[in-house]
Structure formats: structure tokens, C-alpha cells
Amino acid sequence: MEKASNIPENYQRIMPYLIINDGEKFIKFMQNVFDAREQYKQMRDEKTIMHAEINIKGSTIMFADCTDTYHQQNSGMFIYVDSCDETYKKAIDNGAQSIMPPADQSYGRSAGVKDPFGNTWWITNPI
Template structure:
């Protein structure tokens, strides 16, 4: 199996009602980088027909929902460097708390839901 170097064997693909807003949210909260953005039509301010972002080495694909393809958010788990910073940014940018940052048996962790229905479970990588 030959996978292009900028992809992984498994990647989430989100269908979202507000794809352009999702892109901005992930940039502000996670420092996501655009890998590919295909706007819907000729107007660059329109929603996104197909998008790819990178958070560290992880790739998340997403697209604008349509009458045929309804919104399909997801839950994602991420190892991060700073749980407090990302959790606070997620909430400040319109997210809802699912779990305040706290020490768990597997590390320092938190969870929040973004304004688009996706759940983000974040943990600082600690090996006890």
C-alpha cells in the first residue's frame, strides 16, 4: 500500500454546516495549518467544498454539508503540549466544556465541544 507522504492511514472526515468557520476555529484553538482548501465555487468567502488541516502531524479532512450530505461531527482525541491553553482557547472561541482540566490516571486531560458539534478530548502526554 502506498500512501502519499502528507496523509496517514486513517483520517477523520467531518461534514459541517459551517466549514469556513470551522477552519478559523481550528487555527485559533489548535494552531492548525491548512494543507488543502478547495472553496465552494469561485467566491473565496464561500464555504469549503473540501478542506484538509494539520494539527501537528495529524490530518483532519472536512467539507461543507449539503442537502445530500448532512452534518456529521465527530469526537477526537489529541495529545497536546498544553491542555490549559487549548481548553481555554476552545471555550473562548465558543466551545462548551465537557470536562474541565484535571489530573487523571493517564495524564492531565480535558474535553470540550466546539460550536460545530465536534468533541475534542485533549491530554498532555505523560508516561506514569
């Protein structure tokens, strides 16, 4: 894939930007379930994340805590993982709700969860 020369390293051309409730817990959830790495965090005050970034194997997700000005904005995301079943279990163990248990599909083994922050994750390991 061709990358524009002015896009900073560790960023892709399109990145999700979430506005969520309790970004600190979101970071922990993402680390526990998807082995995310915190790559940047700037606080608005002692409790509110103004802007943060996590990285999952080369893909960056940006997010901030919701405020009176910036209301919660969730997303649905599709993520390839090494093991759908293991990742699904980690998600459930970390407070996610099942949307669809792991099942074999024509494109791989796939499951769906809603994380504690309102985002939907379609977790798939390819065939």
C-alpha cells in the same frame, strides 16, 4: 510506524472526515485553538467548501461543508497537546462548550469540549 509507499506525504493511514456547518469558521477555530495549518481547500461555490484539509503537527483532518445531499456528520476526537489547560482555555475562548474542565487523570491532564460545529474534543497532555 510503517507507512505504505502509495500513501501521499502528510497523510496517515486513517483520517477523520467531517461534514460540518461553516467550514471557514472551523478552519479559524482549529488555527486559533490547535495551531492547525490549512493544507488544502477546494470550493464548491463562493460559500461552500467541497473538500478541505487541515494539519495539526502531522495529523490531517479532512472536512466539507454540509449540503442538502451531504448532511452534517460530527465526531469525537482525542488530541495530545503540550498543555491541556492552555488549549482548553483557547477552545472556550473561541466558542467551545465545556464538557469536562481540566483534571489530572491516570493517563495525563485531560479536559473535554464541544466545538461550535458539534465535534467533541478530548484534550490531553500526557504525563
